[in-house]
Each structure stands twice: as C-alpha cells, then as structure tokens.
Amino acid sequence: MRIWLKDSERRPDPQPVETDDRKAMLVGIALWAVGLVILLFFIEPLTAAGNQWWLWAAAAGLVLGAIGLIYTHRRHGKRSR
Numbered sequence: 001m002r003i004w005l006k007d008s009e010r011r012p013d014p015q016p017v018e019t020d021d022r023k024a025m026l027v028g029i030a031l032w033a034v035g036l037v038i039l040l041f042f043i044e045p046l047t048a049a050g051n052q053w054w055l056w057a058a059a060a061g062l063v064l065g066a067i068g069l070i071y072t073h074r075r076h077g078k079r080s081r
Contacts, residue, residue: 020076021072022069022073022076025065025068025072026069028061028065029061029062029065029069032058032061033062035058035061039055039058040055043055
C-alpha cells in the first residue's frame with residue numbers, strides 16, 4: 001500500500017453530497033434539553049454528591065448546539081442562493 005500517489009495516478013475527487021445538517025442538530029439539542037430537565041429533577045442529590053457540573057454540561061450542550069444551528073442555518077441560506 002502506498003501512502004502518496006502522483007497527481008497523474010489520482011482519480012478525480014467526488015462531488016460533495018448536499019445534506020441538511022439542521023435536522024440532526026435539532027435532535028441533538030432536543031436530547032440535551034431532555035437531559036437537562038431530567039437532571040433538574042435530581043438537583044439536590046447532584047449537589048450533595050458534588051456533581052453539579054452535569055447540569056453545566058447539559059446547558060453547554062444546549063448553548064453550543066444553538067450556536068451551531070444558527071451557523072448552519074445561515075450557511076445553508078447562503079448556499080441555496
């Protein structure tokens with residue numbers, strides 16, 4: 001097996017596949033939201049065990065997912081023009 005090919009030996013790159021990643025991101029955001037709600041029911045045991053960072057992890061997942069969704073939505077809009 002060779003790691004490097006000459007340009008003359010390479011096949012052309014395939015065309016990129018058009019996907020709508022927003023649906024997958026919405027599912028992920030929904031799962032983070034469900035996780036956060038479930039964790040809020042158990043806030044006292046989490047605090048007693050010193051595991052409040054679980055709440056922050058779920059909140060960070062929601063925030064980063066929303067940022068990614070906004071970015072992906074804008075990119076999708078620019079691409080379809």
